[in-house]
Structure formats: structure tokens, C-alpha cells
Amino acid sequence: MKSEGRLGGVCVLAFAVAYLAVALSIPAASVGDPLGPTAFPVVLGCFMVLLGVTLATRPDQAREGGHEAPGRWGIVAALAGFLGIYGYSLPFVGYPLGTFLFLGVTARLLGERSWPVTVGFSASISLGIYLLFTQVLDVPLPLGIIEGIRG
Amino acid sequence: MEILGHLGYGFGIALQPINLLYAFIGCLVGTLIGVLPGIGPAGGMALLIPLTYGKEPASAIILLSGIYYGAMYGGSTTSILLNVPGEAASVVTALDGYQMARQGRAGPALAIAAIGSFVAGTIGIVFLMLLGPPMAQAALRFGPAETFALMVFGLSMVTSLAGRSLRKGFVAMTLGLTMATVGVDLPTGLIRFTLGIPKLMEGFDVIVVAIGLFAVSEILLCAEKVRTGEVLYRQVARVWLSAKDFLYSLGAVLRGSVLGFFIGVLPGAAHVTASFLSYALEKKFSKTPERFGQGEIRGVAAPESANNSAAVGAMIPLLTLGLPASAVTSVLYGALLMVGVKPSPFLFQKHPDVVWGLIASMYIGNAMLLVLNLPLVGLWVKILKTPPRWLFPIVLAISFIGVYSVNRSALDLILATLLGVLGYFLRKADYPLAPVILGLVLGDLLEQALRQTLMISGGSLTIFLHSPIAISLFVLAAVVMVAPKLIYRRGVTLETET
Numbered sequence: 001m002k003s004e005g006r007l008g009g010v011c012v013l014a015f016a017v018a019y020l021a022v023a024l025s026i027p028a029a030s031v032g033d034p035l036g037p038t039a040f041p042v043v044l045g046c047f048m049v050l051l052g053v054t055l056a057t058r059p060d061q062a063r064e065g066g067h068e069a070p071g072r073w074g075i076v077a078a079l080a081g082f083l084g085i086y087g088y089s090l091p092f093v094g095y096p097l098g099t100f101l102f103l104g105v106t107a108r109l110l111g112e113r114s115w116p117v118t119v120g121f122s123a124s125i126s127l128g129i130y131l132l133f134t135q136v137l138d139v140p141l142p143l144g145i146i147e148g149i150r151g
Numbered sequence: 152m153e154i155l156g157h158l159g160y161g162f163g164i165a166l167q168p169i170n171l172l173y174a175f176i177g178c179l180v181g182t183l184i185g186v187l188p189g190i191g192p193a194g195g196m197a198l199l200i201p202l203t204y205g206k207e208p209a210s211a212i213i214l215l216s217g218i219y220y221g222a223m224y225g226g227s228t229t230s231i232l233l234n235v236p237g238e239a240a241s242v243v244t245a246l247d248g249y250q251m252a253r254q255g256r257a258g259p260a261l262a263i264a265a266i267g268s269f270v271a272g273t274i275g276i277v278f279l280m281l282l283g284p285p286m287a288q289a290a291l292r293f294g295p296a297e298t299f300a301l302m303v304f305g306l307s308m309v310t311s312l313a314g315r316s317l318r319k320g321f322v323a324m325t326l327g328l329t330m331a332t333v334g335v336d337l338p339t340g341l342i343r344f345t346l347g348i349p350k351l352m353e354g355f356d357v358i359v360v361a362i363g364l365f366a367v368s369e370i371l372l373c374a375e376k377v378r379t380g381e382v383l384y385r386q387v388a389r390v391w392l393s394a395k396d397f398l399y400s401l402g403a404v405l406r407g408s409v410l411g412f413f414i415g416v417l418p419g420a421a422h423v424t425a426s427f428l429s430y431a432l433e434k435k436f437s438k439t440p441e442r443f444g445q446g447e448i449r450g451v452a453a454p455e456s457a458n459n460s461a462a463v464g465a466m467i468p469l470l471t472l473g474l475p476a477s478a479v480t481s482v483l484y485g486a487l488l489m490v491g492v493k494p495s496p497f498l499f500q501k502h503p504d505v506v507w508g509l510i511a512s513m514y515i516g517n518a519m520l521l522v523l524n525l526p527l528v529g530l531w532v533k534i535l536k537t538p539p540r541w542l543f544p545i546v547l548a549i550s551f552i553g554v555y556s557v558n559r560s561a562l563d564l565i566l567a568t569l570l571g572v573l574g575y576f577l578r579k580a581d582y583p584l585a586p587v588i589l590g591l592v593l594g595d596l597l598e599q600a601l602r603q604t605l606m607i608s609g610g611s612l613t614i615f616l617h618s619p620i621a622i623s624l625f626v627l628a629a630v631v632m633v634a635p636k637l638i639y640r641r642g643v644t645l646e647t648e649t
Contacts, residue, residue, distance in 0.1 A: 004580065005580070008580045008582075012322050015326075019329055019344075022343075022344055022346075023332075023343075023344075026341065026343055027341065033338060033339070033602055033605075033606055034602075034605045034606065034609065034610030035601065035602045035605055035610075036339070037336040037338070037339050037341045037343060040332065040598040040601065040602075041329070041332045041343065041344075044325055044328050044329050044332070045329075047321075047325055048322065048325045048326075048329070051318055051321055051322050051325065052322075054318060055318055055319070055322070060315075060316045060318070060319070060581070072374075072375045075374055075375060076371050076374060076375060076575065079370075079371060079374050080371060080568060080571065080572050080575075083367070083547060083568045083571070084565055084568045084569075086551070086564075087551060087554075087561060087564025087565050087567070087568055088561055088564070088565055089561075090551070090555060090561055090564060091559075091561050095552075099548045102544065102547075102548060103541075103544045103545065103548060106540075106543070106544040106547075107540050107541055107544055110374060110539065110540035110543065110544070111540050112538075112540050112541070121541060125541075125545060125548075126548070129545075129548060129549060129552075133201075133552055137201075137202055138204075138205065139201045139202065139204065139552060139556055140556075141552065141555070142559075
């Protein structure tokens with residue numbers, strides 16, 4: 001547990017150093033503004049470096065009973081991956097089709113066994129959400145490929 | 152008298168059929184969000200922001216605040232029936248509420264939660280009405296030095312209350328502040344920290360960050376535990392409260408209401424602190440403290456009342472000072488900007504329709520929640536029984552509508568995913584998330600206030616010493632850094648005792 005806390009501190013430190021490096025590269029020129037655009041970020045960066053160092057050298061006591069769930073990294077990584085692909089492709093694939101695929105794939109990932117249920121639920125839910133938002137709530141969503149086929 | 156006139160004006164707006172409809176939708180959707188474990192009021196409001204596009208500012212904020220107190224309220228239902236707190240403030244409700252349900256008293260527990268919330272909400276609104284306008288008047292005298300000090304106070308309060316570790320709270324807050332520095336620096340026009348990505352010139356959008364950090368990360372976290380078995384729930388015979396139970400709990404409701412409101416006004420994890428503290432006090436001053444944790448109805452009444460009046464109290468800094476002081480009000484702040492209303496001490500003068508419409512709609516929302524929730528308990532329980540393998544992807548698909556609608560940009564969706572992953576690791580490592588979002592919202596205001604102050608003084612920090620208000624706020628900020636250690640000790644023992 002302690003090594004995890006240390007790792008967190010090191011991550012904080014790495015981020016802080018990178019941030020500070022960029023902050024120091026900002027041109028400081030300013031007229032009538034004693035602080036300019038650099039000072040505030042530099043102070044933040046230094047403060048965070050300090051926090052990172054203390055967390056890395058003296059990590060917090062691990063919480064009792066914390067971290068109870070054994071990490072199922074595969075599921076989390078796959079879910080985040082699918083979510084990223086879904087997001088990236090949403091504007092051109094369109095909301096209804098993209099959501100249909102996303103729901104189906106992730107429900108299978110999370111343990112849905114039956115194919116008819118997967119297809120049926122994904123289709124009806126994605127269409128339902130699409131119609132609810134575009135027709136009832138007036139929130140425009142992209143149709144993507146479907147629009148191309150229709151038109 | 153003047154207040155009554157304003158209130159009448161507010162009711163004129165809130166009672167317009169369209170706004171009544173929005174209040175209704177807000178309460179309904181909010182309760183649903185509160186019932187579902189995880190998402191919480193801030194993430195839930197953020198993902199429903201697209202519903203407000205193109206609406207009048209007053210309608211938009213009526214809808215969103217309906218979601219807010221609906222969510223506060225929905226959290227109690229699952230705490231009582233399933234021992235699954237829908238959101239953090241309901242954790243204490245579960246202590247006695249679930250015990251009551253096990254003893255076959257789920258009905259009275261749900262009823263006192265509903266009635267307590269209603270009474271508390273109403274008391275909170277009366278305080279808000281009376282205190283709001285004079286506070287806004289006083290805030291008009293704040294210069295940049297005082298504003299800076301106030302924000303420092305707000306940030307330190309939230310940071311110190313948000314988690315177990317002060318250092319991790321500071322990391323979270325600083326992370327939010329660094330995110331706020333990304334984009335164009337307004338006074339000089341310089342571009343900072345965009346790493347060459349044109350999209351980042353406008354900086355991070357509060358809504359995108361809130362959905363990514365709160366909603367997406369929560370689902371990622373839940374997805375790990377999907378196969379941990381079914382939850383059992385208790386049958387509810389009839390949601391009703393006997394006169395005896397009502398009179399017995401009335402004192403707890405009133406004490407919780409008043410305490411909750413004033414805790415809510417202070418920046419911090421308002422409603423969570425309010426419910427924990429009111430439970431602790433109720434237990435401490437009870438003649439039968441041993442009954443707490445065994446199904447004591449006052450143990451449900453006090454925290455449920457406190458968290459609702461705290462939700463109202465938390466509106467005070469936003470409406471009177473124009474400063475959000477919690478994750479939820481940060482999202483409201485972002486939403487107000489989107490509909491073209493800039494929160495500031497002038498809000499009462501410039502946008503009376505928004506402020507008084509909101510206040511009046513709170514009364515209406517409270518009444519709606521009371522009527523709506525008692526008969527709908529069965530429905531909420533059914534929704535909770537939706538298999539998580541379907542529920543989680545659906546929540547993600549809906550939250551992406553929220554993100555996409557901000558700028559209609561796929562980059563925002565990818566950003567939300569990345570922030571979700573970041574939030575997942577932060578949660579795993581016990582870093583609080585509320586300071587991140589507050590830091591992001593306040594970062595820019597904080598930096599500008601500091602720069603303006605130092606421009607006035609020609610670079611000398613002694614200008615802060617000439618302002619008694621600023622000095623007091625700095626002292627308070629220092630005090631809240633130390634005090635929570637004591638309160639927390641209390642909070643921790645409270646958890647382990649029960």
C-alpha cells in the first residue's frame with residue numbers, strides 16, 4: 001500500500017516538474033502588471049513540486065479496508081478504450097449507430113451472455129435515447145452515416 | 152415587505168406552465184440520479200446541461216436546481232431500502248434508515264426523509280430570501296484584494312474538508328488551478344499551456360471536466376465490481392408516518408434544518424458535512440444515544456433535513472458573491488455562463504428573474520418532491536434492479552450527449568474519456584475530486600484578482616494588510632486548515648462506532 005502512495009507522489013512530482021518547465025518558458029513581458037502571465041503558474045508549479053516530494057517521501061497511511069476491490073484492469077482499460085473510440089467516431093458514425101455498437105460491445109464486455117438480448121436491447125435503447133433527446137428534449141445529435149444513406 | 156414583492160414576482164415566473172414543467176422534469180430526473188449509485192448531483196447536473204440549451208436563463212436554472220435537490224433526495228431512498236447510499240450525504244441516513252427498513256419500518260423512514268427534506272428546504276429558502284439581498288449588497292464593496300482573499304478561503308475550506316489527507320486535497324486543488332491556466336491569458340493575450348493543440352486555446356470546459364471526472368470515472372470504478380452479486384431490497388408496505396413519529400422527530404428536523412443551512416453557506420463539502428454533523432449532534436444530545444444505529448427515526452430525520460437545507464444554503468455564495476463554493480455550484484456556475492448570465496454580486500439587480508424565479512421554484516420543487524416521491528418509491532427500486540451491465544453503458548452514452556453538446560466536438564469526448572481515466576486513478580489513490588473542479592472554476596478569477604490587486608499596489612503585497620476583510624478571511628482560511636483535523640477525528644470515530 002505504501003509503495004502505491006509513493007507512486008502517486010512521484011506522478012504528482014512528474015506532472016509538477018513538466019508544468020513548471022512549460023510555465024518558465026512563457027515570455028514574461030508585460031506592462032503595468034507586476035505579476036505578468038508567468039508568476040501565478042510558477043507559484044502553482046513550485047507548490048505542487050513540494051507536495052509531490054512530501055507525498056513521495058512520506059506517503060499517507062493506507063486507509064484500512066480501502067482498495068477492497070481487486071483491480072480488474074482489463075475491464076477498465078477495455079471500457080475506457082471503447083469509450084474513446086465511441087467518442088472519436090461519434091460525429092461521423094452518428095449517435096444512433098455509434099451508441100448501438102457501443103452499448104452492445106460494452107454490455108458483452110460486462111457479462112451479457114445472450115446475443116438476441118444484446119442486439120435487441122442495444123437497438124431499442126440507442127434509438128430510444130436518440131429520439132428522446134432529438135424529438136422530445138430538442139437536443140440536436142449527429143445522424144452520421146445514416147444521414148448519408150438516407151440522403 | 153419588499154421581499155414579499157420580489158417573491159411574488161418570482162412565483163409569477165416559476166408558476167409559468169413551462170417552468171413548472173422544467174421544475175417537474177428536474178425533480179424527476181434528479182431523483183433518478185440520486186437513486187442510481189455513483190453519479191452524484193454534480194456529475195448528474197453536468198450531464199443534463201444540454202437540456203438547458205436555448206432555454207430562458209430562468210428556466211435553465213430552475214431545471215438544474217430541480218436536478219440538484221431531486222438528487223439530494225433520491226439518495227436517501229436507496230440508503231434506506233438497500234443500504235446503498237446514492238450519494239455521499241446519504242451515508243449517515245443509511246445507518247438508522249436501513250435498520251428501520253430491516254425492522255419493517257421502511258415506510259416511516261422514507262416518509263420522515265421526505266417530510267424532513269420538505270420542511271428543511273422551506274426553512275432554508277426563507278433564510279436565503281432574508282440573507283441573500285443584504286449579503287449581495289455587502290459584497291458590492293469587495294475590491295480585488297477582498298475577492299482574492301475570499302476565494303483563498305473558499306478553496307482552503309473545500310480542500311480541507313474534501314478528503315482524509317490535506318496534502319492530497321491540495322494536490323487536487325492545485326491540479327484544478329493548473330488546468331485553469333490553460334488557454335489564452337486574457338490581460339496579455341498570451342497563449343499558455345496549450346501544447347500546440349488549438350482546441351485548448353479556449354481552456355478546459357467545466358462541463359466536460361465535470362462529466363469526465365465525476366460520471367465517467369465513477370462508471371469505470373463500478374465496472375470493476377460488476378459481478379459482485381445482486382443486492383437485496385426490503386419491501387415497503389406503506390409510506391406513511393404516524394402523528395406520534397412525526398412529533399417525536401420534529402425537533403430533530405428543525406435542528407437539522409437550521410444547522411444544515413449555515414453549514415451550507417460555508418464553502419466546502421456542504422451537504423456531506425451538514426448531514427454528518429447533524430447526526431453526530433443529534434446523537435450527542437439525545438437522552439437515548441444507544442438507540443442511534445439501531446433504527447432511531449431521529450437519526451434519519453436530522454441528516455436528511457440538514458442535507459437539504461445545506462443544498463439551499465450553498466446557493467448563497469453563488470447568488471450573492473458570484474462565487475461557487477462546491478462542486479455542485481461550480482457546475483451551476485458553468486451553466487449560468489452558458490445561458491449568458493454572469494454570476495456576480497449584481498445578480499440580484501441585473502437578473503432578478505433568475506434569482507427570484509429560482510427561489511420561488513425551490514418552494515415548488517420541494518412540494519413536488521414530496522408528492523412525487525412517496526408514490527414513486529417502487530419505480531425507483533425497479534430501476535435500481537436494472538442489470539449494471541446495461542445500466543453503466545447507458546449512463547455513459549447519455550453523459551456523452553452532455554459532453555458533445557457543449558461544443559459539438561469529438562475532441563471533447565476524447566478529453567472526457569481521458570479525464571475519466573484520470574478520475575479513476577485519483578479515486579483509487581484516495582484523492583478527492585471536488586477541489587479539482589472548484590480549482591478549475593476559480594483559478595482564472597483567482598489569478599486575475601491577484602494581478603489586479605498587485606497592479607493597484609504597484610506590486611506590493613502589503614495591500615492585503617490594509618484590508619481588515621482580507622486579513623480576517625486569510626485568518627479563517629488558516630483556521631479551516633487546522634480545524635477539520637479535529638472534526639475529521641470526530642467523523643472517523645462516527646463511522647467506526649456504527
